[in-house]
Amino acid sequence: MPSFQLVRFLWAILIGYGLLATPLALAAPPTEPLNIVVTIPVLKDLTEQVGGPYVRVTSLLSGYENEHTYAPKPSDLIAVRKAKLLFEVGIGLEVWVSSLVKNAGSPSLRVVTTSKGIALLRDRSDHGGAAHAADTNERGNPHVWMDPENATTMMRHITEALIRADPAHATEYRANQASYLRKLDQLRGDLNDRLTRLADRRFISHHPAWPYFARRFGFQVVGTIQPQSGSEPSALHLHSLIAKIKKDRIKVVVSEIQLSQKIPELLAKETGARVVVLTTLPGGLPHTETYLDMLRYNVLQLANALDAA
Ligand SMILES: [Zn+2]
Missing domain, CATH: 3.40.50.1980 (Nitrogenase molybdenum iron protein domain)
Structure with a gap:
C-alpha cells in the first residue's frame, strides 16, 4: 500500500472513530432517576409531567382502590425504603401513610404534603339527613385535586421538591411545569365553553x-x-x-x-x-x-x- 493511501486509511479510521466517540465522550454521565413514591395516581401523573426522564415514580394506589380504606402491601414498604421523596395529598386523606413511613425508617426520605396552602372546604352535614356534626372532617375535605386550580398548587410543590432534590435539572423542571400549566389552562377553557x-x-x-x-x-x-x-x-x-x-x-x-x-x-x-x-x-x-x-x-x-x- 502506498504511504499516502495508508495515511488516508488511518485518517479515515480516526475520523470514523472520532465521529462515533465524540458525542459519547461529551455526553454527561447518565444519572439514575430520582426514586419517588406517591400515594395516589394523580400525584404520579403530575410528578412525571414535571420530572420527565429524571424521575421514577411509584404510586401506592393504582386507580382501582378506595383511597380511604387502602391497606398498604409489603411491596409498598420496599418502594418507600428506596425512595428519596414521598408526595402525599395530606388533609387526613392518606390515614395509612404515616405508619408506612415510620416502618420504612429511612432517615433521608422527605415527605412532601402537596395540599399545603390550598383553601379547604368543610363538609357540611345535610340538613334533615342522617349526617351529624361528628361526620364532618374537622380539617376540611381532602379531595382538593378535583379542582384544577388546586392541582396547579400541588404541581408547584412537586416542582419545588424536585428542584431541591435535583438542582441540576431545575431548568427542565420549570419548563415542563410551565408547558403543562398552559395545557391545563387550555383544557379548562374548553370545558367551560361546553358547560355554558x-x-x-x-x-x-x-x-x-x-x-x-x-x-x-x-x-x-x-x-x-x-x-x-x-x-x-x-x-x-x-x-x-x-x-x-x-x-x-x-x-x-x-x-x-x-x-x-x-x-x-x-x-x-x-x-x-x-x-x-x-x-x-x-x-x-x-x-x-x-x-x-x-x-x-x-x-x-x-x-x-x-x-x-
Ligand atoms: Zn375520597
Whole structure:
C-alpha cells in the first residue's frame, strides 16, 4: 500500500472513530432517576409531567382502590425504603401513610404534603339527613385535586421538591411545569365553553369527593350517598335521599368506579334518576389515564348525563 493511501486509511479510521466517540465522550454521565413514591395516581401523573426522564415514580394506589380504606402491601414498604421523596395529598386523606413511613425508617426520605396552602372546604352535614356534626372532617375535605386550580398548587410543590432534590435539572423542571400549566389552562377553557349551555347542574354524589370540582365548574352537589368517606349509609339516610331526589326532581347520581354500584343503582331504580360512573383517580376508567384526561372525562360525561336527563 502506498504511504499516502495508508495515511488516508488511518485518517479515515480516526475520523470514523472520532465521529462515533465524540458525542459519547461529551455526553454527561447518565444519572439514575430520582426514586419517588406517591400515594395516589394523580400525584404520579403530575410528578412525571414535571420530572420527565429524571424521575421514577411509584404510586401506592393504582386507580382501582378506595383511597380511604387502602391497606398498604409489603411491596409498598420496599418502594418507600428506596425512595428519596414521598408526595402525599395530606388533609387526613392518606390515614395509612404515616405508619408506612415510620416502618420504612429511612432517615433521608422527605415527605412532601402537596395540599399545603390550598383553601379547604368543610363538609357540611345535610340538613334533615342522617349526617351529624361528628361526620364532618374537622380539617376540611381532602379531595382538593378535583379542582384544577388546586392541582396547579400541588404541581408547584412537586416542582419545588424536585428542584431541591435535583438542582441540576431545575431548568427542565420549570419548563415542563410551565408547558403543562398552559395545557391545563387550555383544557379548562374548553370545558367551560361546553358547560355554558347547561341548564340543570344538580347531582347526588356517591362519596364526598366532589365539592371542589363542583365549585370550580359550577355544578351543585345536592346530596351524598356516603355522608362520610368510607362509611356505608344508613337505611334512614337512603330513604331521605330517595325522597329528596323525587321531590326536587334530581336527574343524575354520580357514582365512582372505585365504589360499589349497588346503592346508586337502587336509587336509580327507585327514582328514575340516571347513574353516571366517573373516577376520582386517573386510570380508574378507560380514557382517564392522565389528570387532564380524567378532568375532561368527568366534566363531559357529567354534562352529557345532565343534558340527556
Ligand atoms: Zn375520597
